[in-house]
Amino acid sequence: MNKKEKKKLVEIIASRIEETKEEIIELKELVKPIPLDASIGRISRMDAINNKSINESALRDKEKQLNKLEKALENSKDDNFGMCTKCGDEIPFGRLEYMPHTTRCVKCVG
Numbered sequence: 001m002n003k004k005e006k007k008k009l010v011e012i013i014a015s016r017i018e019e020t021k022e023e024i025i026e027l028k029e030l031v032k033p034i035p036l037d038a039s040i041g042r043i044s045r046m047d048a049i050n051n052k053s054i055n056e057s058a059l060r061d062k063e064k065q066l067n068k069l070e071k072a073l074e075n076s077k078d079d080n081f082g083m084c085t086k087c088g089d090e091i092p093f094g095r096l097e098y099m100p101h102t103t104r105c106v107k108c109v110g
């Protein structure tokens, strides 16, 4: 990755962090406890509970992702940035552009 690509990537990471933070704020609103209010009815209450658990797992994913993005931003100062942490190969720029929080190449994921 050249300097220009790196600069672009840092910008992508920074904007992803902002996006993810906003999504987390929204999800946190959605996972607030459901009031024990008879007025919403049993079915809607079940829906609300289902949606809540979907949103809770989405929130957990987003928080993990934010964590990785923040780490990636920190790592971007490092010389090894963009290298696979497992095999040491350079991670293709296209992959980093698509998922900037990744620390492994396609071969080493999973």
Ligand SMILES: [Zn+2]
Pocket (backbone or CB within 6 Å): 084, 085, 086, 087, 088, 089, 104, 105, 106, 107, 108
């Ligand atoms: Zn690798």
